[in-house]
Amino acid sequence: MKLYPVLRAVIRPLSLVYAGGSRARVWLYRRRFFRQHRLPQIVVSIGNLTVGGTGKTPMVLWITQRLLEERKRVGILTRGYAGFGKSKRRGKPELSDEVRLLQARTAGQAPIGAGANRRAEAMRMEKEDVEWLVLDDGFQHLALARDVDVVLIDATNPFGGGLLPTGRLREPLPALERADILVITRSASAPAIEEQLRRYSTAPIFYAQTHLQQILSIPDGRGTEKQLVVPGKTKFFTFCGIGNPAGFWSDLNKRWGFHLVGARAFRDHHAYTTYELRKMERQAQAAGAEALVCTEKDVFNLPPNTFETLPAYYCRIEMRLNDPHGFWRAILASVKRHHGAAR
Structure with a gap:
């Protein structure tokens, strides 16, 4: 997001307000003023800190396909975008491009719950004996508890030039402390970015490229x-x-x-x-x-x-990871740490 210097100066106070609101929202969830729902399934969240593409959909597919290879019963939760459940075309709910892509690539092997109420979709999937849920774009969806928080960082624009609306950041960088795993995408090596990430997170870092x-x-x-x-x-x-x-x-x-x-x-x-x-x-x-x-x-x-x-x-x-086996071990370790502790 590129803005003229004068315009950036004018809207910068809005970014400060946005940052305060974001921090307050996280605090309210942590203090349980807002309820976080824990689902019966194991939940793996795929998200990011910036607006725009960082490779979330390819990562959702990678994890889903890995679970299918291990004969796990897996489903996908997504917002659906474009007014799923609101827009109508010929009397049917209009699925988003991303949902239809996920349907096509998983060939019906993984049920997909698309809609604003992802908890309701998850409960529906429980009736289908789904054991694992991959939560698409879930890092900011604090209403659902998760067992793994995977956060993707685009190496070509890792920190988005500041918070919305000045830049592309959806949350302040200290939010990375919530991440269990960090994946730097569009790069095989980015030591300078790693060094910056280490200021906010001790999570293991992996690399991935499409x-x-x-x-x-x-x-x-x-x-x-x-x-x-x-x-x-x-x-x-x-x-x-x-x-x-x-x-x-x-x-x-x-x-x-x-x-x-x-x-x-x-x-x-x-x-x-x-x-x-x-x-x-x-x-x-x-x-x-x-x-x-x-x-x-x-x-x-x-x-x-x-x-x-x-x-x-x-x-x-x-998606291709630099260390797929290490990445999968990190996911299983996070599941063991969070899923078992919550029960």
Whole structure:
């Protein structure tokens, strides 16, 4: 979030008010003025301190898939975004892009509870014999107790340039003392960030990066078969409606070898219209693009028969940790420490 110096000076007092409110909220939960509900399931929370993408969804998938491999009965709790349970389309609740992505990637093996009342969703899952719950974006959701608090830190912008609304921080940095595990994403090593984190937390620190699994074609409505692309030999125009578009573009260009000739960012969870996509296609052609590329999440926000002239693809990614075995041991140790003590 970039602001002119004068504007930053004007709204900085609002950040101080926000910080005070955030600290007061945590204090009220700790003093039990606000009730924190403990669920019967083991709860693993995945969260962050900043607004925008830090890799929460890939991490939710990583942990869910690991639990499924160990034959655990696991479910996912998420807010659902975009007014789940409020917006209606053809008489049905409108699921968010992230929920639909999670459904597709878990292939129905992990039930998903989406809605503002995550406790109610968890109780519903208890009837399905779910033993473990992965709480998406849960660090600030203090109404639910958890057995593991995993906090993700984006190495490209670790501390967000200050608290909201001046910067991107959702809580003051001392909130990291609540974390059980810290994961620095988009980096294999960041000793300077580690040093700063150690001022606020003694939790074990791991590193993770998103790995490009596949480049998959987006159906064009005409049944046209798209040829397999080679990222470095094809000129791409990229677009996305996610929390951290710059991070995605950096991965495409610097880590995955895509030849980019242009880019366009939309707001997070943006529902694309045919008109703006046609306009973007013309923009891409003018830039010399031979194909379009977006994130997997964007696919769920595209209208049917999306593109007319350029082939379009999306990136399927997965999270890769520098020490997956150590990370899993840290999760189990936290579960043993918190889950057993609460019962």
